[in-house]
Amino acid sequence: MGIKMATRQAYGEVLIELGEKYKNMVVLDGDLSKSTMTAEFGKAYPDRFINMGIAEQNIYGAATGFAISGKVVFASTFAMFAAGRAFEIIRNSIGYTRANVKICATHAGITVGEDGASHQTFEDMALMRTIPGMMVINPSDSVSTKKLLRQVAEIDGPAYVRLGRYAVPDFYKNDDIIEIGKGNCVREGKDITIVATGIMVNEAFLAAETLKEEGIEARVIDIHTIKPLDKDIIIKAAKETGLIVTAEEHSIIGGLGSAVAEVVSQNYPVKMEIVGQMDTYGESGKPEELKKKYGMNADAVAAACRRLLNK
Amino acid sequence: MAFKNLEDISNNIRISIIKAVHAAGSGHPGGSLSASDILTVLYFHEMKIDPKDPKMKDRDKFILSKGHAAPVLYSTLAEKGYFPKEELLTLRKLNSKIQGHPDMRKVIGVEMSTGSLGQGFSVAGGVAMANKMDGKSGRVYVLLGDGELQEGLVWEAAMSSAHYKLDNLTAIIDWNGLQIDGNNDDVMTVKPIDSKFESFGWNVISIDGHNIGQIIDALSQAREFKGKPTAIIAKTIKGKGVSFMEDIAGWHGKAPNDEEAEMAVKELGGLW
Numbered sequence: 370m371g372i373k374m375a376t377r378q379a380y381g382e383v384l385i386e387l388g389e390k391y392k393n394m395v396v397l398d399g400d401l402s403k404s405t406m407t408a409e410f411g412k413a414y415p416d417r418f419i420n421m422g423i424a425e426q427n428i429y430g431a432a433t434g435f436a437i438s439g440k441v442v443f444a445s446t447f448a449m450f451a452a453g454r455a456f457e458i459i460r461n462s463i464g465y466t467r468a469n470v471k472i473c474a475t476h477a478g479i480t481v482g483e484d485g486a487s488h489q490t491f492e493d494m495a496l497m498r499t500i501p502g503m504m505v506i507n508p509s510d511s512v513s514t515k516k517l518l519r520q521v522a523e524i525d526g527p528a529y530v531r532l533g534r535y536a537v538p539d540f541y542k543n544d545d546i547i548e549i550g551k552g553n554c555v556r557e558g559k560d561i562t563i564v565a566t567g568i569m570v571n572e573a574f575l576a577a578e579t580l581k582e583e584g585i586e587a588r589v590i591d592i593h594t595i596k597p598l599d600k601d602i603i604i605k606a607a608k609e610t611g612l613i614v615t616a617e618e619h620s621i622i623g624g625l626g627s628a629v630a631e632v633v634s635q636n637y638p639v640k641m642e643i644v645g646q647m648d649t650y651g652e653s654g655k656p657e658e659l660k661k662k663y664g665m666n667a668d669a670v671a672a673a674c675r676r677l678l679n680k
Numbered sequence: 681m682a683f684k685n686l687e688d689i690s691n692n693i694r695i696s697i698i699k700a701v702h703a704a705g706s707g708h709p710g711g712s713l714s715a716s717d718i719l720t721v722l723y724f725h726e727m728k729i730d731p732k733d734p735k736m737k738d739r740d741k742f743i744l745s746k747g748h749a750a751p752v753l754y755s756t757l758a759e760k761g762y763f764p765k766e767e768l769l770t771l772r773k774l775n776s777k778i779q780g781h782p783d784m785r786k787v788i789g790v791e792m793s794t795g796s797l798g799q800g801f802s803v804a805g806g807v808a809m810a811n812k813m814d815g816k817s818g819r820v821y822v823l824l825g826d827g828e829l830q831e832g833l834v835w836e837a838a839m840s841s842a843h844y845k846l847d848n849l850t851a852i853i854d855w856n857g858l859q860i861d862g863n864n865d866d867v868m869t870v871k872p873i874d875s876k877f878e879s880f881g882w883n884v885i886s887i888d889g890h891n892i893g894q895i896i897d898a899l900s901q902a903r904e905f906k907g908k909p910t911a912i913i914a915k916t917i918k919g920k921g922v923s924f925m926e927d928i929a930g931w932h933g934k935a936p937n938d939e940e941a942e943m944a945v946k947e948l949g950g951l952w
Contacts, residue, residue, distance in 0.1 A: 439810070
């Protein structure tokens, strides 16, 4: 594995590059620019950076106003407050008008860590993917974050991009091809498929390495685009491997696991296990401790695979 | 345009509102009638717009934050020539472009889809900021209901619009005093409205929202005022112009039956 970088850091870096390319791009934030990493954009392009204060509903209302005035808008805050607090503004003002607003939400999931349950969102992907026309992106590392954000900026329409607080290993190389709406098979295997998203892609890869030592060949697929979902790669995996484990740093209700189950059950039913946050709140702790306690690490993924394989 | 002409136009709009809501069998006549004079002055006197060139650069924009008053917006747009008046009778019907609440993707002339209260006001702030950023002369007008002021988002937007000195933004409060469940004062007090906006950093003008001259003057003052957004607190009467609807909360979201619609249209001097 290469260097470690938080996906929010990659977001901050690519914003500068996009700001140069798109002169009609603006960035909105809500008093969290040093955490969401939009602050550097603010330094580079002070005239195109707007701090909306601690008022998340108004961030996304104003973002809509900029978008319907012809701007490419990136609007950031923590995922909890974007997808959660501002949900209905995102649904009715951004989604309904198909406004060109990129909701780049950081600090998603359990790896927020010490801030604890109030800041750890496990509901955001479930909420966002029910909005008609909303693209939902959950990158696994800094390389794919940058590649995906460049494509997101190019598309006219709303998108929710889920980013993390803590540093994760770079999984991809710069010459890897990452395309919105296309899952990436990052490891071949015939016995079982692990469909993972976000930081769980790396965990799934580590789980597959462990399983290999036990004689199990697990395929690993990165679904960085939760919506529109790459149905083909999932149906193919169901047909070829017969068993699917999904892995996400998100509630087991409504996220990747649900999305994959919707595809599999209607096209080629196979047995599945969904690895993610059980129907419970998180708590304070170090990211690695929390991943272990709440069952969102390589061990949890490997255990789920063994259960499905009856081994 | 002479006051008399504007009064006649507003009257025509009121007739259209009654006919549209009656044809729909549901909808919001009360808060549409209370805002008719305000929209008339905006669309036929104040705003720089052209129905033949609806996407004109530098045009002024109107956002109906109290989106349930869609009948007054549609009736005004039809009166102005954005679409044929006959289409008003398709209000709220399946496959109609004039939805129960305004949809900017369906109707040319509707600048923002609204319906969920507070959001149009927040969006208007964004549009005003974008106009300033781009050096566009277009002004932004947004109409809010008084009950709508109970939404927290309204005050987030009021704060940011003052912070960013959006003097190209004018909010008009249709203060008819009533909401679905009754008087504002009984449901949730919104008074004092003027000093609330003043304390949030707005220029505030209080007027009679049915006095064409006062509406014209207030909008003119708002246009000239620099450094702050302007809030025009327009005291209005819910159901204005139809005697049996006036000042009755029950007419917030109810369509007149055949007999009532005929009575209303005739009272307004229209043909039934």
